[in-house]
Amino acid sequence: MTALLTRALEKRANLWSQMQEIQARAESENRDALTAEERESWDRMEADLTATSQDIERMERSARMDAVQRDQAIVTTGGNPEGGENREADQDAAYRDAFGRFLRRGMTVLSNDQRELMLANHSEIRAQATSPGSAGGYFIPTDTLNKITETLKVYGGLLSEVNVITTASGNPLNWPTNDDTANVGAILTENSQVTEQDITLGQKDLGAYTYTSKMIRASLALLQDSAFDTEGFIARKLGERIGRAIAAHLATGTGTNQPEGLFTNATAGVTGAAGQVTSVTYDDLIDLQHSVDPAYRGTAKWATSDSGLKVVRKLKDEQGRPLWEPSVQAGVPSTLLGAPVVIDNGIPAPAASAASIGYGDLRAAYVARQVAGGQMMRLEERYADYLQVGFLGFLRFDGVPDDGAAFRTYEHPAA
Incomplete structure (x- = not known):
């Protein structure tokens, strides 16, 4: 952990402590509201706390990306006596x-x-599993592909939490599902036959949508500068672009010609009372937690956008204690009512009829499928008159909600 990140964490903890002191002083004096001076101090520190929290997220994201870029390990299939x-x-x-x-x-x-x-290591680009393409690309080396994959993960918070499986090909994948919660065992009386109760399996279909980075153009001067990490820079740009597209679909994709998002058809555990078009209450969050079966709550997490977190951070319990507890340790998420908070700006912001907060076991609730082997194309002639080279990245991905019982949302009322 860098000294800069350590100082930022300490600053956030100190700001939060000062804000709680202001509130505690008002409560000890049995006042109904803060003084003008206290309110001014509170607002100033809250703005500083938000900015510091964003700085911490950026530094932690940068540290994770930098760690991947330095990871040049080659995964092999195992040794053999002949030096394979x-x-x-x-x-x-x-x-x-x-x-x-x-x-x-x-x-x-x-x-x-x-x-x-x-x-x-050249392969045709195929838009779907059985549709042949007319163009091809070169498979990205393992360590470079890891840079792209990690960039996706640190950009979209949900992608780091859901169940991601990697397949060698993009053929349609049947993903079996089962809900056996309505079936229970029974006491067997002596000399009686055991009754039958079949298991009913459902099925989810996972395809492989082709995500593209769109075109990136780089000057020949940049490419020929051996002192610059061109491979790492271009890989990051490709990953960031694809990551932004995937993040939005992972949260709210329609399921038609794109993945179906986690929030798209999720069951609402709680709907806010009339007038709560951009707000949520302490009781709502408690009810949302208990709308998820206890079997999932041991590993459950909250999921919301940064604007959703801003609303939640202002809430207090019945004793006046803040529900949100900022983390003071690098790599450890902040918590809400004892559960970690995942931030992903692909999740809808608080608004009328929007599902802006989710709670549940994210790994059980959603399965994503990524096809191994991202590809990159280099277009030399197209921009030759500009003394530039074009680069195009591809990654194949799909995702669907899995166990619907594992996840519930808070939905704002229409008005």
Whole structure:
């Protein structure tokens, strides 16, 4: 943890403590409201607390991304007495080097061996599992792909929490489901036959939508500058763009020509009273927690947007204690009524008829499918007259709600 992050955490804890002292002083003096001076101090510290919290999130995100960029480990399939593990590691390293040279200067500068390596890792881009495409790309090396994947995770909070499975191909995947909660066992009397109760399985279908980064153009001067981490920079840009698209669909995707979001058709555990079009009460949150079966509450988390968190942070329990407890330790999420809070700005902001807060076991509630092997295309001729090269990234992904009983939402009233 950097000294800057440590200071920011200490600053947030100190601001929160001062705000609670203001409130405690007003309560001890049995006052109905804060004085003008206290209110001014409270508002100033609350704005500072919000800004500091955002700084902490940015620094933690940067630290996670930086850790991935430094992780150059090569995963092998296991050793053998003839040195197969070393040969595989050497092959991966050789492909990384060839890919880096290809990214900077194109195929013409590669050696014959490097061209063979690149061609061996070339694949057609397929929009769906059985629809052939006319263009192709080169598979991104393992360590570079990890940069992209991690960027997705740190951008969208939900993607770090739901159940993500990785498949080798993009063929339609049947995901079995089962709800056996209505069935119970029974006492067996002597000399009687055991009764039958079949298990009923449902099915979710996971496809593989092709997400693109759109075109990124880079100047030849930038690509030829060996002092600059061009591969890492372009990988981050591709990942951020794809991540923003996935994050929105993961929360509120329609399910038609895109993933179905976690919040899209989720059951409302609580609907706010008339007039609460942008607000929520302490009792609402308690009711929302208890709308989820206790079987899921041991691993349950809250999910909301940053604007939703702003509303929640102002709530207090019956003893006047804040419901939200800011974290003072790096990597540890802040909590609300004892459960961690996941922030994802793909989740709707508080508004009329919007489901702005969710609660439940996110891993049980949602399954996402990612096809292994992101791809990148390098377009040399298209922008040659600008002395630029175009880059295009692809990643195939889908997601669907899984166990509907594991997750409930707070829904604002229409008016």
